[in-house]
Amino acid sequence: MLVIMKRERIESPAVETRAPGRPRSEEAHDAILGAAVALIREVGYDAVTMEGIAAKAGVGKATVYRRWKEKETLVIEAIGRIVAAIPIPDTGGAEGDLMALMRAALGMYADPASGLLLSGLVAAMARSERIAHAVRTGFDATWRAAVRQVLERAVARGELRAGLDIRLATDVIGGPLFYRYLMSGGPVDEPLAREIVSILLRAFAREGGG
Amino acid sequence: MLVIMKRERIESPAVETRAPGRPRSEEAHDAILGAAVALIREVGYDAVTMEGIAAKAGVGKATVYRRWKEKETLVIEAIGRIVAAIPIPDTGGAEGDLMALMRAALGMYADPASGLLLSGLVAAMARSERIAHAVRTGFDATWRAAVRQVLERAVARGELRAGLDIRLATDVIGGPLFYRYLMSGGPVDEPLAREIVSILLRAFAREGGG
Amino acid sequence: MLVIMKRERIESPAVETRAPGRPRSEEAHDAILGAAVALIREVGYDAVTMEGIAAKAGVGKATVYRRWKEKETLVIEAIGRIVAAIPIPDTGGAEGDLMALMRAALGMYADPASGLLLSGLVAAMARSERIAHAVRTGFDATWRAAVRQVLERAVARGELRAGLDIRLATDVIGGPLFYRYLMSGGPVDEPLAREIVSILLRAFAREGGG
Amino acid sequence: MLVIMKRERIESPAVETRAPGRPRSEEAHDAILGAAVALIREVGYDAVTMEGIAAKAGVGKATVYRRWKEKETLVIEAIGRIVAAIPIPDTGGAEGDLMALMRAALGMYADPASGLLLSGLVAAMARSERIAHAVRTGFDATWRAAVRQVLERAVARGELRAGLDIRLATDVIGGPLFYRYLMSGGPVDEPLAREIVSILLRAFAREGGG
DNA sequence: TCCTAAGCGAGACGGTACGTCCAGTCTTCGT
DNA sequence: ACGAAGACTGGACGTACCGTCTCGCTTAGGA
Numbered sequence: 001m002l003v004i005m006k007r008e009r010i011e012s013p014a015v016e017t018r019a020p021g022r023p024r025s026e027e028a029h030d031a032i033l034g035a036a037v038a039l040i041r042e043v044g045y046d047a048v049t050m051e052g053i054a055a056k057a058g059v060g061k062a063t064v065y066r067r068w069k070e071k072e073t074l075v076i077e078a079i080g081r082i083v084a085a086i087p088i089p090d091t092g093g094a095e096g097d098l099m100a101l102m103r104a105a106l107g108m109y110a111d112p113a114s115g116l117l118l119s120g121l122v123a124a125m126a127r128s129e130r131i132a133h134a135v136r137t138g139f140d141a142t143w144r145a146a147v148r149q150v151l152e153r154a155v156a157r158g159e160l161r162a163g164l165d166i167r168l169a170t171d172v173i174g175g176p177l178f179y180r181y182l183m184s185g186g187p188v189d190e191p192l193a194r195e196i197v198s199i200l201l202r203a204f205a206r207e208g209g210g
Numbered sequence: 211m212l213v214i215m216k217r218e219r220i221e222s223p224a225v226e227t228r229a230p231g232r233p234r235s236e237e238a239h240d241a242i243l244g245a246a247v248a249l250i251r252e253v254g255y256d257a258v259t260m261e262g263i264a265a266k267a268g269v270g271k272a273t274v275y276r277r278w279k280e281k282e283t284l285v286i287e288a289i290g291r292i293v294a295a296i297p298i299p300d301t302g303g304a305e306g307d308l309m310a311l312m313r314a315a316l317g318m319y320a321d322p323a324s325g326l327l328l329s330g331l332v333a334a335m336a337r338s339e340r341i342a343h344a345v346r347t348g349f350d351a352t353w354r355a356a357v358r359q360v361l362e363r364a365v366a367r368g369e370l371r372a373g374l375d376i377r378l379a380t381d382v383i384g385g386p387l388f389y390r391y392l393m394s395g396g397p398v399d400e401p402l403a404r405e406i407v408s409i410l411l412r413a414f415a416r417e418g419g420g
Numbered sequence: 421m422l423v424i425m426k427r428e429r430i431e432s433p434a435v436e437t438r439a440p441g442r443p444r445s446e447e448a449h450d451a452i453l454g455a456a457v458a459l460i461r462e463v464g465y466d467a468v469t470m471e472g473i474a475a476k477a478g479v480g481k482a483t484v485y486r487r488w489k490e491k492e493t494l495v496i497e498a499i500g501r502i503v504a505a506i507p508i509p510d511t512g513g514a515e516g517d518l519m520a521l522m523r524a525a526l527g528m529y530a531d532p533a534s535g536l537l538l539s540g541l542v543a544a545m546a547r548s549e550r551i552a553h554a555v556r557t558g559f560d561a562t563w564r565a566a567v568r569q570v571l572e573r574a575v576a577r578g579e580l581r582a583g584l585d586i587r588l589a590t591d592v593i594g595g596p597l598f599y600r601y602l603m604s605g606g607p608v609d610e611p612l613a614r615e616i617v618s619i620l621l622r623a624f625a626r627e628g629g630g
Numbered sequence: 631m632l633v634i635m636k637r638e639r640i641e642s643p644a645v646e647t648r649a650p651g652r653p654r655s656e657e658a659h660d661a662i663l664g665a666a667v668a669l670i671r672e673v674g675y676d677a678v679t680m681e682g683i684a685a686k687a688g689v690g691k692a693t694v695y696r697r698w699k700e701k702e703t704l705v706i707e708a709i710g711r712i713v714a715a716i717p718i719p720d721t722g723g724a725e726g727d728l729m730a731l732m733r734a735a736l737g738m739y740a741d742p743a744s745g746l747l748l749s750g751l752v753a754a755m756a757r758s759e760r761i762a763h764a765v766r767t768g769f770d771a772t773w774r775a776a777v778r779q780v781l782e783r784a785v786a787r788g789e790l791r792a793g794l795d796i797r798l799a800t801d802v803i804g805g806p807l808f809y810r811y812l813m814s815g816g817p818v819d820e821p822l823a824r825e826i827v828s829i830l831l832r833a834f835a836r837e838g839g840g
Numbered sequence: 841t842c843c844t845a846a847g848c849g850a851g852a853c854g855g856t857a858c859g860t861c862c863a864g865t866c867t868t869c870g871t
Numbered sequence: 872a873c874g875a876a877g878a879c880t881g882g883a884c885g886t887a888c889c890g891t892c893t894c895g896c897t898t899a900g901g902a
Binding site: 552560 | 675746752762774798801808829
């Protein structure tokens with residue numbers, strides 16, 4: 001699952017030594033990243049062009065290339081910007097916590113821009129190991145961390161059995177939504193979320209429990 | 211989940227009525243697809259060009275564009291050639307049947323071409339409703355039909371509870387593999403498959419059953 | 421000078437005839453030539469395509485190529501169709517005859533289609549000696565013959581001097597209109613015609629004449 | 631009549647204000663025109679391709695298209711390079727001056743490239759008002775200005791009658807050569823020039839003069 | 841205060857591929 | 872044995888980007 005989060009700069013010039021000459025403009029930097037994010041959401045990954053980004057940012061192409069050696073590098077960083085902080089819920093129970101997480105995910109899928117973003121991302125990941133890595137250590141990791149924390153708390157409370165495979169559980173929670181959204185085209189909604197949480201709870205309930 | 215089938219042409223001329231004029235050359239068609247497959251293997255997905263494909267196939271560019279409106283469509287179909295069909299298993303038990311299905315899926319994910327195929331497909335689907343429809347009624351529907359048949363048989367045998375949501379079950383079976391393969395990057399292997407089947411069987415077991 | 425006729429007869433439907441499987445080759449022939457003429461007038465020589473001609477004639481490309489080996493050959497023949505019989509005037513005097521000829525020419529220049537036709541023709545002549553020959557022995561020759569006859573009659577009547585260079589006189593009559601129309605862009609009208617006739621009469625008046 | 635002049639750029643960027651950005655390369659410009667001229671000579675007008683020109687000039691296609699919107703415009707300008715300027719003669723007499731002008735024109739017609747140049751120009755003018763205007767205010771105007779000056783001097787000297795229609799005289803001088811060269815195919819030579827000058831002098835001689 | 845290095849927006853540069861359009865040829869079917 | 876339809880190879884067209892390279896200018900810090 002991915003829920004987009006806040007991420008810091010991936011590529012940056014070494015700023016340790018004081019460079020001579022005019023310093024790089026922080027404004028231009030932000031404008032470029034902002035334009036890239038906007039274009040990725042608007043037209044999708046493939047249709048984004050460096051010229052379009054530069055134009056939208058009101059910046060010369062050279063200014064873009066001075067900071068990012070190639071399109072891929074910039075897009076990776078831009079993708080990192082498309083983040084939502086995902087609050088880790090604490091409702092006191094596993095079901096409540098998981099549903100809160102699910103609702104955050106549903107919110108993302110409900111955004112019409114997400115289809116292009118997600119699919120473009122997936123295509124880019126398949127083509128570039130660097131992009132794949134950026135996405136995995138970026139917003140996917142954030143989601144997984146949130147799920148992990150919720151699950152561990154549930155284990156600690158005795159709601160779920162100790163030793164459950166957290167990675168597996170995470171994929172079971174997020175996978176069906178992802179698959180439905182991108183491939184099979186069914187509704188990605190609250191009932192689906194509820195069913196999945198229910199399946200998970202049943203499957204990983206404390207032994208001898210429920 | 212999708213397991214690629216025969217050769218469900220995405221772009222195809224209406225073949226209902228006998229067309230006048232010279233029919234399209236099956237040789238040219240095969241040569242183009244063959245050249246595309248060869249080039250994808252040689253230089254990789256991104257570096258494939260329509261001009262290169264036409265040249266390697268010994269064919270005019272117009273002949274390529276007559277069949278595939280755009281590069282993406284052709285490349286997707288070419289990659290689809292690499293992947294194989296899925297037989298509907300009948301081992302006599304739900305677990306055996308589901309694992310057989312899973313192994314077919316694992317086989318596809320194990321093919322290095324699949325990442326490109328799947329991600330290209332996903333990106334194309336997000337861009338084009340036509341492609342999305344073709345994939346959903348083609349590749350994906352085939353997989354879903356196989357799963358449905360296996361599940362219905364299990365219900366008939368009393369292994370699974372009547373009235374289970376087959377669409378949901380299908381997404382729960384296929385989603386985690388798809389998600390792991392394209393997004394989170396974990397292993398898509400036999401243990402994962404076994405766990406998922408196990409979760410499903412537990413979640414949808416006949417009520418009161420063991 | 422060339423004088424182009426207003427020739428209709430572009431369409432050749434007339435499908436009333438029952439075809440027992442015998443060639444209607446003459447119809448196709450005429451339809452092709454008619455379509456070629458129409459297209460030359462409509463869009464100019466360069467923009468004419470064999471496909472356009474075949475389509476407009478309601479004929480397959482092969483049918484066109486069966487009769488004319490290449491575009492040039494067809495266009496040559498089509499151009500030959502765009503000729504008008506130019507009536508040789510006989511007003512009883514050189515000035516009247518020449519002005520009658522002039523008015524025929526002015527009529528052609530007044531037709532808006534003539535600009536494209538003429539310029540296309542000129543370009544085609546420069547490119548192809550065969551086309552040049554066709555044009556020169558086709559409608560240019562018709563014009564020259566008319567002028568010649570008028571001038572010879574005038575000589576016979578004693579209005580113009582014997583031994584005048586008829587070719588020169590013809591070029592002096594036709595050249596300025598042609599040049600103005602195609603190059604300098606001035607008006608090609610009655611006053612111009614009158615002046616030219618007047619110059620010619622003065623220049624070639626019988627020696628010792630008025 | 632036209633005698634091609636200096637280098638009256640047909641397509642040119644607005645040069646009034648200092649443009650931002652990298653200025654266009656004069657080297658590239660010359661290389662393109664040079665390559666175009668060379669190819670026209672080598673393979674002929676029709677067979678010239680923009681790709682060939684760009685390749686021979688060692689230049690990207692975009693660099694060519696940035697300067698000339700279409701093939702025709704470039705080729706016309708390239709051909710214009712082949713032809714030289716026309717000096718305004720001053721021999722002291724109308725006949726001498728006019729014959730000097732005529733000889734300049736004959737020189738142009740004698741150049742084998744001129745047929746292609748002229749016909750291409752004419753075709754382009756018929757297709758494009760912009761090109762027509764450029765040619766009329768460029769090439770053609772230069773010739774007309776020279777003729778005008780010669781004629782006005784002759785009027786001032788009393789050799790030709792006051793109030794003669796200069797535009798008419800210019801067309802009568804240039805038209806027959808142009809027509810003969812492009813259409814009727816007769817010789818464009820000194821005798822023709824001499825006859826035309828003679829006709830003109832007779833037709834526009836000072837009244838009562840001899 | 842001026843010098844120098846590097847920044848800036850703008851846009852041209854050489855390339856490569858795109859998707860379209862014809863020329864002239866070939867192939868199928870129907871009449 | 873035609874003729875209509877339309878596919879075939881080949882190759883130029885004009886466009887759009889890529890990543891690089893000037894241009895004339897601005898913005899600092901250090902001399």
